[in-house]
Amino acid sequence: MRKLFQLVILIFLCSMANEATSQVRPLVIYDGAVTELRTPSPFTQSKDLWVTLAELTSATGFVVKPQGVCRGELCFPLPKQRKGDFLVQRGKGTWFNLSEFARLVNQPVAHDEKLAAWCFGPRQEAQNDYLATLEAPNFTLPDKSGKPHSLSDFRGKKVLLITWASW
């Protein structure tokens, strides 16, 4: 009975410890994909979101290169005078300030401090891109059975795009 009691206490303490670590693991929502960061940030006093270079890539697809911060063809050079605002060496690793980068590229960020959740939206330029061509912004969404359909599937036909809601 006593052993059982000890076990229960142990499980309780473990779950507390788990909870404590999970609270400092930020969640990053980027292009709709959710990533829980695994490496706790050493910048505990910072209001910004610092990520390792590996987690920058796994959460956002961006890679730090000599010419800038890049994803595919897209590359954003970091201002020379301000490199230290974005990249900081700590111990064996290099840390990247993802919220400062968002400010640099005009990307909106919503943050829930208590739940350590960060949501990154489209860059202002990307959102307004279609105004140059007047092309209808493409999207891919599921039907009720889960099958994905893209607006571009209907190219060659006239399309009435119409939204509605249950509410």
Add this chain to the structure above:
Amino acid sequence: MPGWQTFYHELKDKNFEIVSVAQDTRGVKDAGAWIEKANPEYTVLIDEQHLVTKLYSMVNVPTAVWINEQGKIVRPNEVAFIDDRFKSLTHMDAGPYLDGIRDWVAKGERSSFVLSEEGLRKRLTPVSPDRLMADVEFSLAEYLYHAGHGPEAIPHFKEAQRLAPDNWNYKRQAWLLSDADRDYGTNFSKEVQKLNGKPYYAPRQMPEPANKPD
């Protein structure tokens, strides 16, 4: 929706498609029954993240956009009801808009309802930083709601509503997900009353029909 099915049936053999997108955070759970009831032949999609609202800067439903064979917008956001059931809110007849679609389907780019590039540019304006911030607050709120943090989602829904005060989708969706009176101090009918005669939907600017009825 049954009305739209009849309309679709009338035009579907003329190289015309309807893509109907439900703006519902809870997806099939809320929108599914409506789709099953109408069971339309046209494409109905579920947009849990209100992506179409964001991409096209929509502020209420139903809102329709005309897109031509090349994938270009030829007539942007307008209220699009299939009948006059909600005329007290729209202050507009549904008929002229539907006739406009018929005209476009028949005449294509020659239709007087197709806007010129200049006309389109007047209506399609760049999104403001506040609007983009509203979108991302709304996205975070939806994520928190789905992750079981309903109460924590509310301040972010409120922030989205504050930053995009004209967006009824962001209001009505958030109100549906909780007790609107308790959590937001308001509800849809109260807000409609506050309009005090001002239109809920932006008035349409349609050209006069070519053949005016007597």
